[in-house]
Amino acid sequence: MPHGARHEAGPTDRDGGRSGDGRSAGPMRYFGVPLLVSGVLSVLQGITGIAEDRLYGVPRHYEYRFDLTSWGWIHLVVGVALIVVGVAMLRSMSWGRAAGLATAAVSLVTQFMFIPYYPLWSISVMALDLIILWGLARLAAF
Numbered sequence: 191m192p193h194g195a196r197h198e199a200g201p202t203d204r205d206g207g208r209s210g211d212g213r214s215a216g217p218m219r220y221f222g223v224p225l226l227v228s229g230v231l232s233v234l235q236g237i238t239g240i241a242e243d244r245l246y247g248v249p250r251h252y253e254y255r256f257d258l259t260s261w262g263w264i265h266l267v268v269g270v271a272l273i274v275v276g277v278a279m280l281r282s283m284s285w286g287r288a289a290g291l292a293t294a295a296v297s298l299v300t301q302f303m304f305i306p307y308y309p310l311w312s313i314s315v316m317a318l319d320l321i322i323l324w325g326l327a328r329l330a331a332f
Contacts, residue, residue, distance in 0.1 A: 217329050218286060221322055222279030225290055228297060228318045229272030235304075235311060236266030249306040261304060268297050287326055294322040 238245055239262025246258055256264075275293045278286040298319040301312045 217325075218279050218282055221290060221325050221329070222276045222286070224318055224322050224325075225272050225276030225279055225294065228294070228315055228322065229269045229274075229276055231311075231315050231318075232265045232269030232272060232297060232301075234269075235308075235315075236262045236264070236269055238262065239265060246307040252306050254303045258307070261307065264300055265304070268293070268300055272297055287329060291323065291326050294319045294326070298323065 239258045241262075246261075248258070249255060271293045275286060275289045279290055298316055301316045301319065305312045
């Protein structure tokens, strides 16, 4: 560096890409994007359930059969939570990884319960949620 100035990487993201616990924030940022994508897909699924009930098939005999408007609100709330956590992960917030694991797990369960209504969409979002869960769980090992 010119004039002998030296820049030390500190504990914050602005000072060198490190999270609050001293680990690199790069992998955490990487999983913020899939969380945002899963959140946007869940929000779209929720809006569709609230506004247009005719898009989804209605199973006859299903234990978790709710009104489609109820399912729409569930997906909307879960989707907004995923978006908030995705933004937190992109900003390298210290609570982002734990919240990412929790919200991706909740999203996985709600999508699994929604399979009879729209299988292709639910399974696609479930695959994305599984990738997020696997990656964030592996991140904890390092």
